[in-house]
Amino acid sequence: MGQCYGKTIPTSENHGCTTTITVTDGGDRHSQTPPRNGTPSVKNTPSRSSAASSPWPSPYPFGVGDATPAGVSPSPSRSTPRRFFKRPFPPPSPAKHIRSSLRKLGAHGKKPPREGTIPEEAATTVAEGAEPIHNALDKNFGYNKNFGAKFELGKEVGRGHFGHTCYAKARRGELKDIPLAVKIISKAKMTTAISIEDVRREVKILKALSGHKHLVRYYDACEDANNVYIIMELCEGGELLDRILSKGGRYTEEEAKLIVVQILSVVSFCHLQGVVHRDLKPENFLFTSRNEDADMKLIDFGLSDFIKPDERLNDIVGSAYYVAPEVLHRSYSVEADIWSIGVITYILLCGSRPFWARTESGIFRSVLRADPNFEDMPWPSISPHAKDFVKRLLNKDYRKRMTAAQALTHPWLRSESHPIPFDILIYKLVNSYVHATPFKRAALKALSKALTEDELLYLRAQFMLLEPGDDGRVSLDNFRKALAYNATDAMQVSRVPDILHMMSPLAYRKLDFDEFCAAAISTYQLEALENWEQIAFTAFEHFEQEGNRVISVEELARELNVGQTAHYMLRDWMKSDGKLSLLGYTKFLHGLTLRSSNTRQR
Template sequence: MGQCYGKNNLRPQNDDAADDSAVAVAGSADVPPSPLPPKDTPARANPWPSPFPHGGGTVTPSPARSTPRRFFRRPFPPPSPAKHIRASLAKRLGHAKAPKEGPIPEEEAAAAATEQSLDKSFGYGKNFGAKFEIGKEVGRGHFGHTCCAKGKKGDLKDQPVAVKIISKAKVGLVTLLVVKCYRFFPYLSLFQMTTAIAIEDVRREVKILKALSGHKHLVKFHDAFEDANNVYIVMELCEGGELLDRILSRGGKYSEEDAKVIVLQILSVVAFCHLQGVVHRDLKPENFLFTSRSEDADMRLIDFGLSDFIRPDERLNDIVGSAYYVAPEVLHRSYSLEADIWSIGVITYILLCGSRPFWARTESGIFRAVLRADPNFDDLPWPTASAEAKDFVKRLLNKDYRKRMTAVQALTHPWLRDDSRPIPLDILVYKLVKAYLHATPFKRAAVKALSKALPEDELPYLRAQFRLLEPNRDGHISLDNFKMALVRHATDAMRESRVLDIVNAMEPLAYRKMDFEEFCAAAISTYQLEAHDRWEDIASTAFEHFESEGNRPIAVEELARELNLGPSSYSVLKDWIRNTDGKLSLLGYTKFLHGVTLRSSNPRNR
């Protein structure tokens, strides 16, 4: 699976909408070979066998039996994807005029793109040959390859480095895979078009590498150069090989204790990226390299070719990444930082049991499994795995992205918890506190009651986040505490992604203070608690607190306003209110906490 371009507004995900949509996918500037098996390869010829009898659990086998590139006929011509791509080009190239409505031929879009004059000057240094001596090739991707090199002069003189060499000739020619969304992507076709999108991707990759700095598990960026033919990205040389190679050398899996060491490093660097407003979008074992061949060598996260800056409340719609690790919401074309967490869940599942949680013969079959199948926790070695390990993986692989743990929360999960280990700041706290500050008094009373029923294993995370905000001597925090905590952790990436803007939306806190008890109420997510195995007990206890402290008579009309709903919802909402006293019932309380959405993020049963 490659990269998708497009910033169209997301439409409701239903069968009709899926039939009318099209997704454009392209290769990144330097993507490793596809994890899909080559044509005519048996289904079991892969590093990790499928945990399901047919590679997809309850999912029916993909109709594309021989190859993921098979064409399918439909009773009517599929909608053209060119409009979607043309809109992307207009935005990327700065054209103000919107694309015309209605389908246009693929050839028209390709011709329009070809006519654009491509500026392949990146503004990087021109003296690469004078500063570095190229060595042997150590990796190859779609648009270029990576070599080891040695510095000739300057700060890197005689030091080994890695150089990612991207061909300018190839970077202008992008192969786009157009996936017609009809019954989970059964109609596939290929075409090529010359575009400036790939050039922008190279610029963005270098910008992200420059902006991110200061984390021990992040590959170190040195410099970028160019000449008439290539772009050269000079980085730290990691000589220990890929995490994928280590997994295979261990027979396909790790023990729980050894897996913890790997997962801790992955979560640590991803938590750092997410705080800075960078989503990686291609987390997989191939993109984690060891610094040396030593068994206890540290890992480095590499390849930001598919990464992007993202604002705290922004949602992306490009379908990017590798098929085995892609999150359901990415396929639905509306996602944020949580997509990386899903990928970490897939990696952890592989580490612990040696097989992929979602597998099929074809790319469309993998997508179907991701959207509809559940990971197998019944076969060996899962029955012998610890309850904490299984809970950890399940809370990362929740198909509802709102119920997944963040990277920071995962670091405080009982499977990984270590009170002596420092916990990083979590941007989710800022999002939740912002929502709390703008909530109505009735909603704040409801979540305050919920915070009094929190299980003990949720408190270490909240205590750690409160300490990072450095409360005043009286044990209170204000807007300044939130602002200074972000500034202390800021890099150029945080400024590029405008993460600091979220503090402006927390302005109500400028006129008041918050103690730890109220902070707990403000910084908890009902969705995440619903994924807890004790949710029913938590909700019941919380309702008891709400009955004694916050419940009051409420009219259906007021309840609808609280939830931003119209009169059409009255017939549903009246069932949440007790006839005896006009107050919320237990059902009404839990529904009110959850809120009402137009559609569930969980896939439908078909």
């Protein structure tokens, strides 16, 4: 496929090409012949809203241990079966609209999810004799219109659904001797206002996200009457997918680490800027050269978007094999990218996909309810740290996944050779902490005292990035400077600095490292650890000694911001002496949700 910056669709020529390598039960590796474009890109009608106000709620119940869509019978196996292809077969079509697959998932009388706007494939349908809708669209982007005078196109190096990519060279100027790639997007295919905005946003994101080592470099954008031209650096080393295949479908752990560190580095940078990629897959990582040690670059921001700190997205986009469960539930944020990285890492280590099926609806069903297979070869020979790393990225509860910055401190990747980037999650957690009640802060302080050195390593790295003063403490000014130091233009668009205004109470206090740990830990992430029960028990012992006081059900309800209907549940959290029990302590750390309340009532 070469250097293709567009999304791919299957054609009659590529149905029989190889996209994955699987390993038989006996450990023999076989090159198979599923789709060359084996990661079908899917895009539902885009619509944005916050989770709280979304007019398109999730069509499926979602919670820990409850990821099966309504109307879908329980799977006889909770683990994705290994697949051994006997013959070539066409992949699920990336051009096929995802609504039909979701309609199958919501069968047995269930209505498909509501759409926010007119679907793209229906947008060109007009009354007989009327002018096509897209003729009235404004396709003037305001980009330079002298592309032909500035650049000379070479041969095509890649083709996708919305455009193709060519070699190019500048006729003059500072780019004259720099190898270039030009992504050419046809205006004729921009049939809706949404598709036009997608192109405009892709250019805006590429332009704003400047300067990272593993991000494809953007140079310019031009247009004429027929096309939009996005000029970028040329990456001549091919796709990560091609290298996976050339290695027989499996990397060694050391080789995989080098790849995963680069992916996490650039994705953590994007997330800090408030950009979610939404289409992370091996095809979208290109090597700068054919050298074995060449750097990788992240490309194709055609499905990417800016996201505000507390925003949830609800449009279903991405590639079926890499899509996160919460995307199918229509409420997600940057954690969806982390899931995709987990899928990529799984493929690197064993050569097969963790979630597999012959159809889109089958893939989605597997993503929602099946567990990855860690039993068959080669997993028994892979290190426990590597397996733990993948499992903590492929947790179906997005709240329990590591962030990209956290993943770089995981024991499997831990090294002094790569820097630990600043994590935007720190701002969100500290913001919640400074607005919490004294009782909640006492509970979090007790939890922080139960952390092991492994968990503290990430927190210590983040604390040092804030550059504490001579007194060993940090204030709001430290957070402000750290954000400014890492900022690009994208951060302003996604309004990430707004979180500093919410942290205003920190202007009148400082945090030492112990209190910073209490402020910056996530109970949900700790729950994903194998030793969570021991951590919770140790934390509760500290809480009993220092913070667990007599509290009435009414006061506890006010702490949790719930009404009288939840009082019967809160009483189960209390001991006979009026203090929280161990169960109550762990539940209190989470807070009370409407779903947990409804479940109890049933």
